[in-house]
Each structure stands twice: as C-alpha cells, then as structure tokens.
Amino acid sequence: MPEAAARSMDAETFAAFRAQIRRFARERLVSLEPRVFEAGEVTPDIRAEMNGMGLFGLTIPAEYGGLGLSIGEYIETMMEVAWAAPAFRSVLSINTGMLATALKVGGTEAQRAEWFPKLATGAIGAFGLTEPDSGSDSAGLRTRAVRDGDDYVLNGTKRYITNGPISDLVLVMARTSAENLPKNAHVSAFLVPADTPGLTRAKEDRKMGQTGALTGDIVLEDVRVPTSALLGGEEGRGFRTAMMALDAGRLSVGGSAIGYARRILDSALRYATERKAFGETIANFQLIQAMLADSKVELYAAESMMADALRRAEEGLPVSTEASCVKLFATEACGRIADRAVQIHGGAGYMAEYDVERFYRDVRVYRIYEGTTQIQQLVIAKAMLRDFAAAA
Numbered sequence: 001m002p003e004a005a006a007r008s009m010d011a012e013t014f015a016a017f018r019a020q021i022r023r024f025a026r027e028r029l030v031s032l033e034p035r036v037f038e039a040g041e042v043t044p045d046i047r048a049e050m051n052g053m054g055l056f057g058l059t060i061p062a063e064y065g066g067l068g069l070s071i072g073e074y075i076e077t078m079m080e081v082a083w084a085a086p087a088f089r090s091v092l093s094i095n096t097g098m099l100a101t102a103l104k105v106g107g108t109e110a111q112r113a114e115w116f117p118k119l120a121t122g123a124i125g126a127f128g129l130t131e132p133d134s135g136s137d138s139a140g141l142r143t144r145a146v147r148d149g150d151d152y153v154l155n156g157t158k159r160y161i162t163n164g165p166i167s168d169l170v171l172v173m174a175r176t177s178a179e180n181l182p183k184n185a186h187v188s189a190f191l192v193p194a195d196t197p198g199l200t201r202a203k204e205d206r207k208m209g210q211t212g213a214l215t216g217d218i219v220l221e222d223v224r225v226p227t228s229a230l231l232g233g234e235e236g237r238g239f240r241t242a243m244m245a246l247d248a249g250r251l252s253v254g255g256s257a258i259g260y261a262r263r264i265l266d267s268a269l270r271y272a273t274e275r276k277a278f279g280e281t282i283a284n285f286q287l288i289q290a291m292l293a294d295s296k297v298e299l300y301a302a303e304s305m306m307a308d309a310l311r312r313a314e315e316g317l318p319v320s321t322e323a324s325c326v327k328l329f330a331t332e333a334c335g336r337i338a339d340r341a342v343q344i345h346g347g348a349g350y351m352a353e354y355d356v357e358r359f360y361r362d363v364r365v366y367r368i369y370e371g372t373t374q375i376q377q378l379v380i381a382k383a384m385l386r387d388f389a390a391a392a
C-alpha cells in the first residue's frame, strides 16, 4: 500500500466467500477452541483444516497458489476469522501480513517463487524485529549480519516472536552496518529457514492471554545464510519494507479487535437477557442498557472508521494516519467493551467457567503490538503537524 488495489473477485463471489469464512469461524473454529486451549497451540490437524479454507494464502498472489485478496477483502476476511479465539488469527497472520507484503514489495522473483507456494499452503512464517533492548525503538536493533564471501553470518536475539516456536521461515531484521544510517538504511531483512544451523526456536513464552497463540525468542548464533537470503538482494531496504507492511498490519490488528469485540458484545447481550436479579432480567435495568449501548456505539464507530480507511486504501490513497487511528481506536474500544462485558456478567465475569474473563485478558495485547497506543499517537500527531506546516 498504497496502490489502487484490484479486488480479487466480484462482489457477489466475495460475499459468498466471506459468509463461508464467517460460518467456519463462528461454528467450526469456536467448537475447536477447547482443544486449542488444552493443547496450548493450534494443532497441525487444525492448521491443515484452516489451510484447506485457503486461510494461509489470503494475500498471496493467485499465481503462487494464494487467493490474492485485496487489502479490503483481506481485512474484511480477518474480521470474520477474529470472531474465534485469537490463536487462530495469530497462526496465519504473519504469512498473510508481514511475509506476504515483504515478498511482494521487496522480494526478488526467485524469493517469491521459493517461498510463496510454501506459505500459501501452511508453512508457518515469523517476523523477527523486536529484541530484548529494542521494541518501539525498532531501528535500534542489535542483531548483526556480517558478509562473509557468498554468505551472511547472523548473530542476535529476537524477542516475543509470534509463531517463533513453530516457525518454518523467519524474516529476520538485522543491521548490515554498525552505524545508524539515515532512513534506517542500516537495517536489512533476511529470509532464514528455521532449520538453519545456529537458529534456535526457544520455548514459548507464558502470557496473560491468547492461549494457543505462540510467541518465543529466536536466537541466532553464527547462522550462515547465502546472499540469496537477503530480501530483494540489496542491503539497507529492510526497514523500508517493514514500514510498507505496517499500514496493513495495523488495519489487521484493528480488524481483529473489531471482530472479537462483536463476539464479546454478543456474549454480554446474551448473558444480560438470561440473568435475573431483583426478579427481573438484568437487560431491563437501564444501567446495564447503558453499558450495552456505549459498547455498540464504540463498535459502530470502529467499524465506520475501518470502512472509511479500507475505502481509501482500495482507491490507492495513503492510509498511514487512518490505519493508526483505526488501530488505536478499535483496540482501545475493544478493551472497554471487554471490561463492560465482565461487569455485565457480575461475579460470573471473573470466573474461568465463562468466556468473558478470557476475552478480557486476550484483548489486552491488541493495544501493545503492531505499535503501542502511544506510538500510534506519535504517528498521528506527526502527520498532523507535517500537514499543518505544509499548508501554512
């Protein structure tokens, strides 16, 4: 993005596809949640079933075996997937997000031919940017890639890497210059198969929520890769490539917050109409109605922002500011909606027997990854000040 995004199918066909994914998420994936929670991961057989629905290749071009969805179609699809537990979205999100974009905008033809067909059929991708000492300040990374004849040798540690423990391919961001260069040209991206000697997939992190969505360290000790593993075959383009994927990534996390908020609000509504207190259904109490209504207002606002941002993206207009607005608002709103849902459930809302306590924990991270709320504020304000100065 941005470039005018051709829709991959006519509106009617897409509506049917979307309805099919909606049913799959609401019926099949929801029914599989207990198994995922017990196993602590989306097990290979479930991944195979998701793969059968085309989910791993949503954004991968059709000529390489994907569905080639446009940005609008992709986010609309992810909002449906996001009704189910976040583990399902998480296991496919790096394939369809960062890796698909990186290969499309920054990869060589040979890299696309090698990796797209594998990723489209369920090989698991991971994206390694964050490190123990650099997160929001991602350009401050320390992982080094040093040229040695026809190879690069990589050393460093990547932290909190989604799908790290089960990854087949890691897009590793590493510095190819010891100095910090203008426009972050010290950062390059490498396509590193996870079975490369010296790469260790550390065991998964223990987290607050999102059971089954795996994260973990990726440790690189003298990992030797051929120069053909350098994304795009050119040093210094890693950061630019990552930034190009950010708009879609932020819309995707915003969309996940919207999709899950729909389910959370549905649970709150259901409970409010079933639970009785003082001889009445609690949905009759106006203070409960206020919580339901406030949640609906915020969900509708997030959906409307998303619809506008997607329309702009499909027209090829810049959407960086809008993507940050959607990410910030939708994830913060989702947190408030989950909090109200717990409140509407009363004591039951605190009990693991009901879903809402896990919804509450699950959504917390949406405000942290893909740029924290504070980083979105900085992005939005910077764009405002730049546009104001340009107009003055």
Ligand SMILES: Cc1cc2nc3c(=O)[nH]c(=O)nc-3n(C[C@H](O)[C@H](O)[C@H](O)COP(=O)(O)OP(=O)(O)OC[C@H]3O[C@@H](n4cnc5c(N)ncnc54)[C@H](O)[C@@H]3O)c2cc1C
Pocket: 126, 127, 128, 129, 130, 134, 135, 136, 137, 159, 160, 161, 162, 163, 215, 365, 368, 369, 370, 371, 372, 373, 374, 375, 378
């Ligand atoms: C479940 C999960 C999955 C993840 N998956 C991946 C992944 O697949 N790949 C990957 O590379 N990373 C991943 N991350 C890492 C994630 O992107 C970072 O955690 C996030 O960007 C924040 O970085 P940090 O944790 O270092 O926090 P810090 O950058 O240390 O931030 C700490 C606090 O300071 C605030 N802050 C920082 N800078 C500023 C500033 N300039 N102005 C105001 N406030 C500021 C932040 O908003 C935050 O509140 C994942 C994280 C989690 C929790």
